[in-house]
Amino acid sequence: MSTNKTALVVRGGWEGHRPVEATELFIPHLKANGYDVRVEESTAVYADGAYMAGVDLVLQSVTMSTIEADEFLGLRAAVEAGTGFAGWHGGIVDSFRNTNDYLHLVGGQFGCHPGKHPFPHNNGPTDEFVPYTVEINEAGKKHPITAGIDDFDLVTEQYWVLADSYINVLATTTQKRRDFDPWHREVVHPAVWTREWGRGRIFVATPGHSLDVLQHSSVKTIIERGMLWASR
Numbered sequence: 001m002s003t004n005k006t007a008l009v010v011r012g013g014w015e016g017h018r019p020v021e022a023t024e025l026f027i028p029h030l031k032a033n034g035y036d037v038r039v040e041e042s043t044a045v046y047a048d049g050a051y052m053a054g055v056d057l058v059l060q061s062v063t064m065s066t067i068e069a070d071e072f073l074g075l076r077a078a079v080e081a082g083t084g085f086a087g088w089h090g091g092i093v094d095s096f097r098n099t100n101d102y103l104h105l106v107g108g109q110f111g112c113h114p115g116k117h118p119f120p121h122n123n124g125p126t127d128e129f130v131p132y133t134v135e136i137n138e139a140g141k142k143h144p145i146t147a148g149i150d151d152f153d154l155v156t157e158q159y160w161v162l163a164d165s166y167i168n169v170l171a172t173t174t175q176k177r178r179d180f181d182p183w184h185r186e187v188v189h190p191a192v193w194t195r196e197w198g199r200g201r202i203f204v205a206t207p208g209h210s211l212d213v214l215q216h217s218s219v220k221t222i223i224e225r226g227m228l229w230a231s232r
Contacts, residue, residue: 005056005231007035010043013065016125017090018211023061025214029224030059046071052078056232061091067099076105080198084230088208088223093161107195108163108204115157117180132158132173134191134207134218140170145203145225146192152218159206160189167193171222173206192222194229203230 007030011019023039030037035057038045043062046052047070055078067075079085085105086092094110096102103109115121115128133153140146158173171192177185195202203226207219214220 004034004036006054007037007057007059007227007231008045008052008055009037009039009059009061010045011039011061011091012041012043013061013095014063014090017061017063017209019061019063019091021211022088022091022208022214023059025211025220026059026223026227030057030227033228043067043071043075046074046078049074049077052083053081055083057084057086057227057230059227060085060087060095062095063090064094065096067096067102072096072099072102076101079105079200079202082199082232084201084203084227084232085197086203086223086227086230088205088214088219089157089159091208092204093159093206105197106202106204107167108161108190108193108206110206111160111162113157113159114175114181117178128157129155130158131155132175134171134173136171137169139168140192143170143194145194145222145229146170149218149221152216154207154213154216154219156207156213157209158189159191160187161191161206163190163193167195167204169193192226194226200232201230203227 121127169190173191175187
């Protein structure tokens with residue numbers, strides 16, 4: 001019997017986030033760190049309590065979609081018992097919008113990505129891309145996930161995140177206030193955070209809309225470290 005750790009990769013949902021190609025970028029890192037990796041294209045596996053009890057890390061990339069009650073309960077029970085839960089962008093913070101308890105588990109939810117001026121919107125997906133900086137905070141400078149990583153710039157979707165105070169924020173982004181915006185001041189949002197739930201650890205990074213962002217050196221390093229940190 002293998003003595004390696006076990007990682008479960010669950011992917012699906014909205015195809016715009018390229019869940020297959022995106023997760024394939026990180027599976028080699030898991031294997032190189034001694035994980036046996038199982039890949040599922042559905043959340044049905046979460047309902048298999050006997051299997052989930054032996055999973056050390058769940059890497060999820062499922063944007064939107066829905067989750068059955070027994071599947072969610074299985075995921076939550078596994079995390080509470082020590083299974084790590086990790087992901088990026090919509091694959092973890094824009095999953096299962098109709099399941100309130102899932103939002104409670106993760107601690108932050110995609111609200112929107114304001115993008116460029118709303119008129120006109122005729123250039124396709126890049127209408128939602130803006131330049132912004134991911135700023136590592138003081139806690140992040142000392143944390144093993146983000147230590148040694150400097151602030152870095154991206155041009156992609158900037159997530160406006162609705163979050164609670166129980167998350168441990170390691171990096172933030174600032175949503176600018178522009179002349180055409182209805183909000184009246186700049187708003188700071190979490191961009192990288194952790195959360196401890198029962199005996200389990202949760203890791204979230206909001207950058208990751210496209211493959212080029214996931215391959216940005218800082219984003220890639222944060223996700224690779226975050227997966228290993230979250231693992232049992």
